[in-house]
Amino acid sequence: xxxxxxxxxxxxxxxxxxxxxxxxxxxxxxxxxxxxxxxxxxxxxxxxxxxxxxxxxxxxxxxxxxxxxxxxxxxxxxxxxxxxxxxxxxxxxxxxxxxxxxxxxxxxxxxxxxxxxxxxxxxxxxxxxxxxxxxxxxxxxxxxxxxxxxxxxxxxxxxxxxxxxxxxxxxxxxxxxxxxxxxxxxxxxxxxxxxxxxxxxxxxxxxxxxxxxxxxxxxxxxxxxxxxxxxxxxxxxxxxxxxxxxxxxxxxxxxxxxxxxxxxxxxxxxxxxxxxxxxxxxxxxxxxxxxxxxxxxxxxxxxx
Amino acid sequence: xxxxxxxxxxxxxxxxxxxxxxxxxxxxxxxxxxxxxxxxxxxxxxxxxxxxxxxxxxxxxxxxxxxxxxxxxxxxxxxxxxxxxxxxxxxxxxxxxxxxxxxxxxxxxxxxxxxxxxxxxxxxxxxxxxxxxxxxxxxxxxxxxxxxxxxxxxxxxxxxxxxxxxxxxxxxxxxxxxxxxxxxxxxxxxxxxxxxxxxxxxxxxxxxxxxxxxxxxxxxxxxxxxxxxxxxxxxxxxxxxxxxxxxxxxxxxxxxxxxxxxxxxxxxxxxxxxxxxxxxxxxxxxxxxxxx
Numbered sequence: 001x002x003x004x005x006x007x008x009x010x011x012x013x014x015x016x017x018x019x020x021x022x023x024x025x026x027x028x029x030x031x032x033x034x035x036x037x038x039x040x041x042x043x044x045x046x047x048x049x050x051x052x053x054x055x056x057x058x059x060x061x062x063x064x065x066x067x068x069x070x071x072x073x074x075x076x077x078x079x080x081x082x083x084x085x086x087x088x089x090x091x092x093x094x095x096x097x098x099x100x101x102x103x104x105x106x107x108x109x110x111x112x113x114x115x116x117x118x119x120x121x122x123x124x125x126x127x128x129x130x131x132x133x134x135x136x137x138x139x140x141x142x143x144x145x146x147x148x149x150x151x152x153x154x155x156x157x158x159x160x161x162x163x164x165x166x167x168x169x170x171x172x173x174x175x176x177x178x179x180x181x182x183x184x185x186x187x188x189x190x191x192x193x194x195x196x197x198x199x200x201x202x203x204x205x206x207x208x209x210x211x212x213x214x215x216x217x218x219x220x221x222x223x224x225x226x227x228x229x230x231x232x233x234x235x236x237x238x239x240x241x242x243x244x245x246x247x248x249x250x251x252x253x254x255x256x257x258x259x260x261x262x263x264x265x266x267x268x269x270x271x272x273x274x275x276x277x278x279x280x281x282x283x284x285x286x287x288x289x290x291x292x293x294x295x296x297x298x299x300x301x302x303x304x
Numbered sequence: 305x306x307x308x309x310x311x312x313x314x315x316x317x318x319x320x321x322x323x324x325x326x327x328x329x330x331x332x333x334x335x336x337x338x339x340x341x342x343x344x345x346x347x348x349x350x351x352x353x354x355x356x357x358x359x360x361x362x363x364x365x366x367x368x369x370x371x372x373x374x375x376x377x378x379x380x381x382x383x384x385x386x387x388x389x390x391x392x393x394x395x396x397x398x399x400x401x402x403x404x405x406x407x408x409x410x411x412x413x414x415x416x417x418x419x420x421x422x423x424x425x426x427x428x429x430x431x432x433x434x435x436x437x438x439x440x441x442x443x444x445x446x447x448x449x450x451x452x453x454x455x456x457x458x459x460x461x462x463x464x465x466x467x468x469x470x471x472x473x474x475x476x477x478x479x480x481x482x483x484x485x486x487x488x489x490x491x492x493x494x495x496x497x498x499x500x501x502x503x504x505x506x507x508x509x510x511x512x513x514x515x516x517x518x519x520x521x522x523x524x525x526x527x528x529x530x531x532x533x534x535x536x537x538x539x540x541x542x543x544x545x546x547x548x549x550x551x552x553x554x555x556x557x558x559x560x561x562x563x564x565x566x567x568x569x570x571x572x573x574x575x576x577x578x579x580x581x582x583x584x585x586x587x588x589x590x591x592x593x594x595x596x
Contacts, residue, residue: 236439
């Protein structure tokens with residue numbers, strides 16, 4: 001750290017002010033306003049009149065509503081838990097495959113990495129767009145092939161049929177979000193010290209033992225950070241569900257992010273929407289605090 | 305000498321490892337798996353570009369099939385204001401990136417080099433804004449900007465884009481700054497540089513690669529941002545690329561050719577910018593610093 005002097009305080013303040021002033025204005029005010037609105041019956045049509053104070057009514061309504069329970073379940077289970085687990089398990093497995101001796105000997109490591117970069121560089125909105133075309137009920141590539149090869153008689157409306165909608169949405173998310181796991185884990189695997197494997201070889205360890213006692217412990221920290229970040233990003237994501245199914249069919253694939261939008265801009269219930277938003281932000285806060293305590297503090301602890 | 309000897313023996317052992325025989329069945333399985341993976345990852349992207357040159361009718365199976373290529377889709381999206389959207393996106397993202405990165409350099413320099421009270425709280429605040437669901441802010445921001453008469457104002461969106469990219473830019477930049485030795489700053493200050501001169505003339509040139517990576521990543525985040533743009537821009541002529549892309553879904557029947565051309569145009573700059581910095585991002589990610 002630099003030595004203390006009189007103009008230090010001024011310099012520090014001057015350098016921090018633009019960044020933190022703007023961030024505070026952008027995040028704090030809307031958050032407070034949102035919490036305030038969640039206690040009113042504010043409507044999008046009556047913005048000028050403002051809302052009436054109704055205390056905890058919005059929250060009570062939510063927690064007694066079985067539809068809302070389904071929305072929370074969809075968000076936590078399908079959107080977040082299932083899609084994140086698939087990405088972590090598959091991503092780690094593919095990273096192991098890409099970095100394996102056999103693939104390296106076949107000189108396939110680089111082509112595989114290049115291929116994986118493509119979905120990562122694709123914006124989420126474009127990813128949904130192209131998969132919507134691939135999944136399309138009448139003209140999509142998958143339906144064409146399935147009918148052509150005689151697996152099905154009638155095309156499947158992948159994004160409109162309750163029994164296919166979550167697997168289809170999760171396929172889109174996995175396609176778009178798998179590469180970041182694959183490439184990061186592949187990089188992490190390269191940092192495992194080689195002599196550990198050699199030592200294990202000398203001790204006569206088989207590849208299963210080598211995996212559990214050398215590879216896995218070394219890969220675990222990176223996998224944990226990725227798991228946490230992916231969970232936060234997916235939980236917060238509005239694009240995947242909204243652009244692919246518009247929360248449908250009906251409200252079958254509704255999640256918290258789309259419910260905030262639907263209540264505000266379709267049902268015009270800004271008060272209720274704010275209550276849902278506050279609930280959602282509180283859940284995200286839990287992830288954020290875990291992230292801060294176990295990732296940021298570990299990395300920059302010396303600075304704080 | 306011993307170092308060299310050890311290195312040589314490791315190289316030999318590695319060569320032996322590489323030359324180890326793998327059974328033909330295993331090799332074949334690996335080849336098939338690799339082919340499947342490449343197909344799964346690459347085919348949708350290849351499809352975007354392929355389909356963007358196909359007549360729309362052939363995409364829904366009614367028109368002529370086979371190898372017919374056309375620029376019709378690109379002409380179509382161009383006629384529908386896509387050039388305008390692209391210009392808007394470039395303008396908004398370009399200016400926002402410059403502001404965001406400059407502000408982030410200042411804040412991260414001080415966070416990395418100076419000791420002061422409440423620093424932990426500042427870091428905590430940054431992290432929590434990174435993990436905050438943006439959808440929750442849509443309504444309050446819309447009302448706030450409507451009251452200030454800033455709907456359909458590009459500068460309002462720029463303000464949003466600067467602030468949403470600031471937290472992770474600062475976080476990334478502190479990481480890069482930590483890799484630069486502190487003696488440099490101290491020597492410069494001893495030699496009579498002002499605090500600002502030290503940052504400007506000593507640190508900034510060394511930080512350049514980190515700045516490029518951070519700026520690129522901010523740009524990509526803004527380039528594909530959808531939620532804030534849709535809340536703040538309602539006039540078609542002011543919209544950005546992602547909104548323009550969504551416009552092509554608006555009608556009853558989707559013109560897939562046009563949608564693919566629009567997707568291709570949205571993705572191309574992202575691809576070109578992304579590839580050079582991706583290895584840096586991978587390195588930063590395991591440290592938990594990148595937003596994806």
